[in-house]
Amino acid sequence: MKNRRIEMRHTRQKRVRRKVVGTTARPRLSVFRSARHIYAQLIDDTTGATLAAASTLTAAVKGGLSGMKKTEQAKAVGKAVAEQARSRGYEAVVFDRNGFLYHGRVKALSEGAREAGLRF
Numbered sequence: 717m718k719n720r721r722i723e724m725r726h727t728r729q730k731r732v733r734r735k736v737v738g739t740t741a742r743p744r745l746s747v748f749r750s751a752r753h754i755y756a757q758l759i760d761d762t763t764g765a766t767l768a769a770a771s772t773l774t775a776a777v778k779g780g781l782s783g784m785k786k787t788e789q790a791k792a793v794g795k796a797v798a799e800q801a802r803s804r805g806y807e808a809v810v811f812d813r814n815g816f817l818y819h820g821r822v823k824a825l826s827e828g829a830r831e832a833g834l835r836f
Contacts, residue, residue: 725815725816726815727815728815728816729814729815730815732812732813732814732815733812736810736811736812737761737810738758738759738760738761738762738809738810738812739760739761739762740760740762740763741808742806742808742809742810743758743759743760743767743801743806743809743810744758744759744760744761744809744810744811744812745757745758745797745801745809745810745811745812745826745829745834745836746758746759746812746814747811747812747813747814747816747822747825747826748814749790749816749821749822752772753771753772753773754771754772754786754789754790754793754821754825755769755770755771755772755773755793756769756770756771756793756794756797756825756829757769757797758797758800758801758806758809767801767804767806768797768800768801768804768806769797769800770793770796770797770800771793772789772790772793774796776796777792777793777796780792786821787820787821787824788824789821790821790822790824790825790828791824791825791827791828791831792828793825793828794824794825794826794827794828794829794830794831794832795828795829795831795832797829798828798829798830798831798832798833798834799832801834802832802833802834806834807833807834807835808834808835808836809829809834809835809836810836811826811836
């Protein structure tokens with residue numbers, strides 16, 4: 717069962733990645749979630765560079781997460797990555813859910829990024 721779920725996520729990931737490409741003007745906001753943590757990166761696919769990153773493990777975000785639920789933590793990570801993006805001059809991004817379904821923590825991260833001023 718577990719292998720089948722992972723295979724289906726990789727299938728969705730490949731299907732989405734064919735259409736979603738980050739450029740210098742609009743980098744790709746890639747999301748990965750594990751059972752305990754959530755990670756977000758801004759990626760420029762033309763150069764292959766990571767422009768900004770935040771997760772529940774980064775020092776700037778980790779301090780304020782005690783007592784929060786996972787969806788609230790994801791929203792905080794979304795706000796943190798959006799603040800980093802805006803400080804580097806990026807206003808618009810392309811959202812890559814990385815094969816995960818758009819609900820729960822993935823949706824909370826995107827809403828947090830939108831609240832902090834990113835457009836996608």
